[in-house]
Amino acid sequence: MSAADELIEHNVRYADKYDGPRPVIPSRHLTVVTCMDSRMDVHALLGLDLGEAHVIRNAGGVVTDDVIRSLAISQRRLHTQSVVVIHHTDCGLLNLDEDAFVAELAAEGTEPPTWRPRSFADVDADVAECVAGLRSSPYLKATDDIRGFVFDVGTGLLREVA
Amino acid sequence: MSAADELIEHNVRYADKYDGPRPVIPSRHLTVVTCMDSRMDVHALLGLDLGEAHVIRNAGGVVTDDVIRSLAISQRRLHTQSVVVIHHTDCGLLNLDEDAFVAELAAEGTEPPTWRPRSFADVDADVAECVAGLRSSPYLKATDDIRGFVFDVGTGLLREVA
Numbered sequence: 666m667s668a669a670d671e672l673i674e675h676n677v678r679y680a681d682k683y684d685g686p687r688p689v690i691p692s693r694h695l696t697v698v699t700c701m702d703s704r705m706d707v708h709a710l711l712g713l714d715l716g717e718a719h720v721i722r723n724a725g726g727v728v729t730d731d732v733i734r735s736l737a738i739s740q741r742r743l744h745t746q747s748v749v750v751i752h753h754t755d756c757g758l759l760n761l762d763e764d765a766f767v768a769e770l771a772a773e774g775t776e777p778p779t780w781r782p783r784s785f786a787d788v789d790a791d792v793a794e795c796v797a798g799l800r801s802s803p804y805l806k807a808t809d810d811i812r813g814f815v816f817d818v819g820t821g822l823l824r825e826v827a
Numbered sequence: 828m829s830a831a832d833e834l835i836e837h838n839v840r841y842a843d844k845y846d847g848p849r850p851v852i853p854s855r856h857l858t859v860v861t862c863m864d865s866r867m868d869v870h871a872l873l874g875l876d877l878g879e880a881h882v883i884r885n886a887g888g889v890v891t892d893d894v895i896r897s898l899a900i901s902q903r904r905l906h907t908q909s910v911v912v913i914h915h916t917d918c919g920l921l922n923l924d925e926d927a928f929v930a931e932l933a934a935e936g937t938e939p940p941t942w943r944p945r946s947f948a949d950v951d952a953d954v955a956e957c958v959a960g961l962r963s964s965p966y967l968k969a970t971d972d973i974r975g976f977v978f979d980v981g982t983g984l985l986r987e988v989a
Contacts, residue, residue: 668857668909669974675874676985683983689917691865695830701881701897703853708868712837719863722884724897731893734942735863735886741931743919747830755851757905769903775965780896803937812831821845823838 687716689743695719696739698795699751700726700758704818711749719745725758726751727783728795737804746807748799751823752792753816758784788815793827849878851905857881858901860957861913862888862920866980873911881907887920888913889945890957899966908969910961913985914954915978920946950977955989 695718697707707713707720719739721732728750739745761784767777785791792813800808813827857880859869869875869882881901883894890912901907923946929939947953954975962970975989 667972667974668855669911672873672911673985676872679872679874680983686981687866689919693830701883701901703878703880704849706870706877708870710838710841711834712841715868716865718865720884721863722882723893724900729893730942731885731891734944738886738919738944739863742923749831749834757851757900761904770966778966780892782896782900804932804940810829812829819848821842823835
C-alpha cells in the first residue's frame with residue numbers, strides 16, 4: 666500500500682463536505698512563507714479559511730529564488746499585498762552540516778548541486794535576514810507589510826521577531 | 828491594521844488547545860509537493876494530522892531547484908520515503924505569459940531574474956513532467972513511491988494523473 670492510498674480515501678469524504686469554488690485571488694491579500702515541517706498545519710495555526718491566503722513552504726521557510734518567483738507571481742498576478750514569514754523551533758535546518766550534506770551527494774557520484782542546503786544557526790536572526798531580503802527584492806511589488814515570526818512546536822504559539 | 832494581526836489573535840486560541848511537541852520525523856514518511864493556491868488546505872483535503880508529512884508549496888507546485896533541495900533534506904535527514912505531487916484546476920500559472928511577466932520587471936528597470944515564471948498550458952502533462960523529474964533526480968534517495976494528482980478547486984476531489 667502506497668503512502669497516498671489512505672489520503673485519497675480521506676479526500677473523497679472531504680469532497681462530500683466541500684462547499685464549492687472560490688475566487689483565485691486570495692481574499693486577505695496575504696502570502697505566508699514558512700517551513701515544510703510536519704508539525705505546522707498552517708491553516709489551523711493561523712485560523713485561515715479557504716481562499717484567504719497563499720502558502721509557500723520549503724525546507725526552513727527560507728527566502729530562495731523560488732520563493733521570490735512565487736511571491737512575484739502572487740503579488741503581480743494575484744494581488745497579494747502582505748507577507749508573513751514563519752520559521753519554527755526544532756527545525757531540521759538548525760545547524761545542519763552543509764559540507765557533510767554536499768559530501769554525501771558527492772560520495773554517491775552525483776554532480777555537486779547548484780544549491781546549498783541553506784541551514785542556519787540562529788532562528789530569530791534567520792527570520793530577520795529573510796524579511797530584509799524580501800523588503801529589498803526588486804521583483805516584489807508590495808514590501809511595506811512584511812512581518813517575521815517563530816512558531817514554537819512545543820506550545821503552538823507564534824512569536825514576532827522581525 | 829496589518830494583515831497578520833487577526834491571525835496572531837487566532838493563534839493564541841489555537842495554542843490553548845495545542846497538544847504539545849511531536850517528533851521532527853514525519854510519521855507517514857511522506858512529503859507533499861503542491862501549489863501555494865489559497866483554495867488548498869493541504870492538511871484538511873488529505874486528512875493529515877500534525878507530525879505526519881512534510882508539505883512543500885510554491886507557485887504551481889512545480890519541481891524547481893528549491894523543491895529538490897527541500898526534498899533532498901526531507902529524505903536524507905528526516906527519513907521521508909514517499910512523495911505526492913498535486914497541481915490543481917484554475918491555477919494562476921496556467922497559460923501565464925512568461926515573456927510579458929519578465930518584460931514587466933524589465934520595464935521597472937530591474938535586472939532580468941535568473942528564474943522563469945514557470946507557467947504551463949496542460950496541468951495533467953505538467954504533473955507527469957514533475958513526477959518524471961523527481962524520479963530521475965540524483966539528489967533524492969527514495970524515488971519508488973512518487974505519485975501525481977490534480978486537485979479540482981470546484982469539487983474538492985483529487986484525480987490521479989501520474
